[in-house]
Amino acid sequence: MSAPTSAGAPVTIPATGFPVERFTLPNGLRVVLTPDRSAPVIAVGVVYDVGIRSEPQGRTGFAHLFEHLMFQGSENLEKLAHFRYVQASGGVFNGSTHLDYTDYYETLPSNALERALFLEADRMRRPELTAENLANQIAVVKEEIRVNVKNRPYGGFPWLLLPPVMFDTFANAHDGYGSFEDLESATVEDAQSFFSTYYAPGNAVLAVGGDLDVAGATALIERHFGDVPARTVPTRPSFAEPDLTSERRAVHHDAMAPLPAVAMAWRVPDPVGDLSAYLPYVVLAEVLTDGDASRLQERLVLTDAIATSVSGYLGFMGDPFDVRDPTALLLQAHFPPSVQAETVITAIDQEIERLAGSGLAPGELSRVQARLAAHLLREVDAVLGRTLSIAVLEQQRGRAELINDLPHLLAEVTAEQVVAAAQTLRPARRAVLELVPGSAQ
Amino acid sequence: MSPQHAAPRRTVPALEEPRALPEPEVAERTLATGLKVVAVRRGTVPLVEIRLRIPFAGAAAGEDVSVAAVLANTVLSGTGSHTNVELAAELQKIGGGLSVGVDPDRLVVSGNTLSDGLGRLLEILNEVLTTATYPEREVGTERERLADRIQIAFSQPSQLVRRALLRRIYGTHPYAIETPEPDQVRAIESPAVRALHAERVLPVGSVLVLVGNIDPDATLDLVEQALGGWSPTGVAHRTPPAPPLAAGPLLLVDRPGSVQSSLRVALPAVPRAHADYAAFQLANLVFGGYFSSRLVENIREDKGYTYSPHSSVDHSAAGSVTLVSADVATEVTAPALLEIAYELGRIATLPPTAEELEQARQYAIGTLALSVSSQAGLAGMLIALAGTGLDLNWLAEHPIRLAKVTLEEVAAAAAGYLAPSGGVTVVLGDAEAVTGPLGALGPVDRP
Numbered sequence: 001m002s003a004p005t006s007a008g009a010p011v012t013i014p015a016t017g018f019p020v021e022r023f024t025l026p027n028g029l030r031v032v033l034t035p036d037r038s039a040p041v042i043a044v045g046v047v048y049d050v051g052i053r054s055e056p057q058g059r060t061g062f063a064h065l066f067e068h069l070m071f072q073g074s075e076n077l078e079k080l081a082h083f084r085y086v087q088a089s090g091g092v093f094n095g096s097t098h099l100d101y102t103d104y105y106e107t108l109p110s111n112a113l114e115r116a117l118f119l120e121a122d123r124m125r126r127p128e129l130t131a132e133n134l135a136n137q138i139a140v141v142k143e144e145i146r147v148n149v150k151n152r153p154y155g156g157f158p159w160l161l162l163p164p165v166m167f168d169t170f171a172n173a174h175d176g177y178g179s180f181e182d183l184e185s186a187t188v189e190d191a192q193s194f195f196s197t198y199y200a201p202g203n204a205v206l207a208v209g210g211d212l213d214v215a216g217a218t219a220l221i222e223r224h225f226g227d228v229p230a231r232t233v234p235t236r237p238s239f240a241e242p243d244l245t246s247e248r249r250a251v252h253h254d255a256m257a258p259l260p261a262v263a264m265a266w267r268v269p270d271p272v273g274d275l276s277a278y279l280p281y282v283v284l285a286e287v288l289t290d291g292d293a294s295r296l297q298e299r300l301v302l303t304d305a306i307a308t309s310v311s312g313y314l315g316f317m318g319d320p321f322d323v324r325d326p327t328a329l330l331l332q333a334h335f336p337p338s339v340q341a342e343t344v345i346t347a348i349d350q351e352i353e354r355l356a357g358s359g360l361a362p363g364e365l366s367r368v369q370a371r372l373a374a375h376l377l378r379e380v381d382a383v384l385g386r387t388l389s390i391a392v393l394e395q396q397r398g399r400a401e402l403i404n405d406l407p408h409l410l411a412e413v414t415a416e417q418v419v420a421a422a423q424t425l426r427p428a429r430r431a432v433l434e435l436v437p438g439s440a441q
Numbered sequence: 442m443s444p445q446h447a448a449p450r451r452t453v454p455a456l457e458e459p460r461a462l463p464e465p466e467v468a469e470r471t472l473a474t475g476l477k478v479v480a481v482r483r484g485t486v487p488l489v490e491i492r493l494r495i496p497f498a499g500a501a502a503g504e505d506v507s508v509a510a511v512l513a514n515t516v517l518s519g520t521g522s523h524t525n526v527e528l529a530a531e532l533q534k535i536g537g538g539l540s541v542g543v544d545p546d547r548l549v550v551s552g553n554t555l556s557d558g559l560g561r562l563l564e565i566l567n568e569v570l571t572t573a574t575y576p577e578r579e580v581g582t583e584r585e586r587l588a589d590r591i592q593i594a595f596s597q598p599s600q601l602v603r604r605a606l607l608r609r610i611y612g613t614h615p616y617a618i619e620t621p622e623p624d625q626v627r628a629i630e631s632p633a634v635r636a637l638h639a640e641r642v643l644p645v646g647s648v649l650v651l652v653g654n655i656d657p658d659a660t661l662d663l664v665e666q667a668l669g670g671w672s673p674t675g676v677a678h679r680t681p682p683a684p685p686l687a688a689g690p691l692l693l694v695d696r697p698g699s700v701q702s703s704l705r706v707a708l709p710a711v712p713r714a715h716a717d718y719a720a721f722q723l724a725n726l727v728f729g730g731y732f733s734s735r736l737v738e739n740i741r742e743d744k745g746y747t748y749s750p751h752s753s754v755d756h757s758a759a760g761s762v763t764l765v766s767a768d769v770a771t772e773v774t775a776p777a778l779l780e781i782a783y784e785l786g787r788i789a790t791l792p793p794t795a796e797e798l799e800q801a802r803q804y805a806i807g808t809l810a811l812s813v814s815s816q817a818g819l820a821g822m823l824i825a826l827a828g829t830g831l832d833l834n835w836l837a838e839h840p841i842r843l844a845k846v847t848l849e850e851v852a853a854a855a856a857g858y859l860a861p862s863g864g865v866t867v868v869l870g871d872a873e874a875v876t877g878p879l880g881a882l883g884p885v886d887r888p
Contacts, residue, residue: 011555088733374554
């Protein structure tokens with residue numbers, strides 16, 4: 001309930017109490033449930049522990065292409081049936097491919113719960129992997145890449161373009177959307193092998209959130225997923241790489257872009273194995289870039305007017321709590337053509353240096369923490385966002401409950417920890433990508 | 442269906458009985474100043490979402506929308522008691538944020554806060570509404586930044602084709618220009634922005650929506666206390682009715698070197714309050730308004746021409762329009778456009794099947810419930826409805842209307858609004874490559 005807050009009085013960081021129930025089926029499928037009966041809607045998400053980093057060499061973009069194939073028919077459903085059954089139930093669906101996982105989900109009126117479970121179980125048993133479907137979805141994916149990357153100014157900047165500057169291994173450095181050559185040479189056999197390796201029930205987490213009764217939902221899940229055959233679960237290899245010891249720079253020419261831009265990234269502690277060391281970097285990114293009162297907005301955009309926009313975030317896909325090691329803190333800025341990239345980089349260095357040397361201003365940390373809490377709460381308000389969050393937290397950490405704890409854990413980060421994090425953002429540890437616009441080539 | 446497919450062994454489960462959406466706790470009051478306030482309790486998370494819609498019709502002098510654009514980008518640049526940085530810090534303290542958007546109909550201030558901070562958020566909102574100062578230095582910085590951002594936006598195919606389409610559809614109507622040119626923005630000075638604020642940032646005709654874990658009645662008192670002093674008087678203007686669509690030759694806009702063409706077809710539509718709206722909405726869904734539509738199944742799932750074709754309805758205060766969009770590889774530009782025209786012709790002349798209609802009907806009813814199940818979703822929907830005088834009653838009644846629509850009504854709406862002969866087509870792409878093939882389909886105009 002709201003009460004007037006007088007100017008200057010800090011607000012308390014509120015907590016949520018979303019319940020989490022969990023169990024594992026004999027075939028290895030892990031299940032998490034988060035009931036909330038305040039509206040008659042549910043979300044169902046299946047997260048497989050395979051992403052861009054696991055795709056084979058010579059098959060860039062395969063994890064994403066395979067995601068498309070999971071919608072093309074399954075053991076008991078012809079092509080197009082999945083879409084029709086979800087939408088004819090009043091629901092929406094999608095899937096997405098990340099560095100470390102691939103998710104499939106629908107959100108629907110709660111009377112469609114059993115139907116949604118059936119649809120996910122059916123394609124977990126056997127997707128319809130045919131040459132015709134493969135050729136059709138290769139064409140669709142190529143159009144997706146054209147609309148998002150090739151035909152668009154700043155396409156892929158910096159998420160596809162900065163990893164190859166920062167990393168050396170194929171797993172961490174390659175283009176996750178894929179080259180047209182690799183996509184076109186994908187075969188049905190590749191798809192079958194990818195499915196049998198990575199899409200075992202023991203390599204997945206099923207999450208259901210919203211208007212459900214725990215006992216009833218448990219029975220339905222056992223009915224539909226219980227007989228999906230257990231298969232060997234692959235051991236996820238380490239994708240670790242040594243940190244940079246000297247600065248790396250690259251230049252990208254974007255013929256369609258009107259204005260220059262720069263992006264830079266530094267490695268950060270393991271988000272899963274060392275959460276307490278990682279959280280100060282999440283706070284630091286906000287101190288530097290969240291809103292007009294942040295360090296870099298105030299300096300670069302408002303005071304010096306050498307940038308039109310600045311942003312900072314954790315993870316190449318902006319995913320601080322659903323990515324594994326190695327990952328990075330990224331900063332990026334767009335700036336007018338009259339400004340040199342070096343001017344922007346120097347100003348960023350100076351602001352980081354000032355923070356690392358002189359610390360935070362009174363009140364600066366608590367206000368950033370309050371805003372971070374609001375961002376996190378906003379993301380889990382809709383049942384779909386909440387359900388997918390608990391699925392990934394459970395898969396990568398076995399800790400779906402973290403959804404309720406993160407605002408407080410971030411509020412416990414100290415000024416000393418943020419300053420210490422800033423002290424690690426040295427030029428010698430970073431990768432820098434300059435985007436040169438077409439007119440400047 | 443693929444030939445290798447084995448006969449189904451399992452059947453898809455039926456739907457259970459639907460559960461009704463609980464009636465939201467809501468309170469409404471129109472303040473003495475003319476501001477209408479709607480407060481709704483939706484308590485999933487300890488946050489509050491606010492949306493303030495201020496009528497802004499006629500705010501553009503002639504075709505110059507640049508003053509309004511600069512106002513939206515600088516209203517948070519300073520007040521009688523705080524600088525821009527201090528305002529941002531005050532908002533952060535309560536976990537809050539404010540942002541401002543403008544179009545030819547309205548100025549919308551959107552915000553959110555941890556719920557304990559609502560009182561403070563409203564105080565800050567009041568301070569901005571009543572004492573925004575538009576300092577010259579900050580206005581100078583922001584207008585340059587805005588001009589650069591517009592330049593970036595106009596390098597994006599989606600923005601370029603939209604600009605050409607709006608000019609083609611609306612001619613001299615205010616809706617023809619949504620975004621000013623960078624040079625227009627660079628010429629705007631503080632006094633013009635201050636004058637526009639004094640004349641148009643008024644409580645008369647404005648609507649404030651609050652959704653969150655709030656007590657609706659107590660929230661109205663809180664709003665009255667915080668915003669009661671926002672009381673300048675004036676007149677809320679209305680946008681003149683939009684002109685009917687005038688069909689004509691395809692307009693081709695050149696973007697040399699494009700590897701894709703952006704296809705857009707505009708068609709007539711009806712506003713949400715219109716008697717035909719439910720039938721029209723279902724006709725549009727069957728045609729191209731969702732994934733399980735004829736258009737998507739044809740040009741994506743069968744032919745692989747495009748990633749995300751769709752047909753959506755844009756509602757503005759003075760008129761509604763259907764927009765069909767597809768971004769396709771350059772070499773299939775004409776074939777893809779042919780398929781769009783074919784599917785429009787098919788929906789306009791052959792009634793949908795009963796199965797197609799039921800599927801679209803359930804989708805429309807279900808997704809309406811989904812879209813208002815989050816605080817931000819409900820706040821956004823209520824402020825959109827407020828633009829045409831609709832409210833929670835429309836939200837409650839629309840599923841009932843959708844449930845009653847007949848196949849004949851849908852067929853009539855399709856014939857009346859989706860016939861390809863009534864469409865306006867604009868294509869953005871590499872003219873050298875696509876002019877010839879497009880010319881085979883009909884006359885092609887160049888700007």
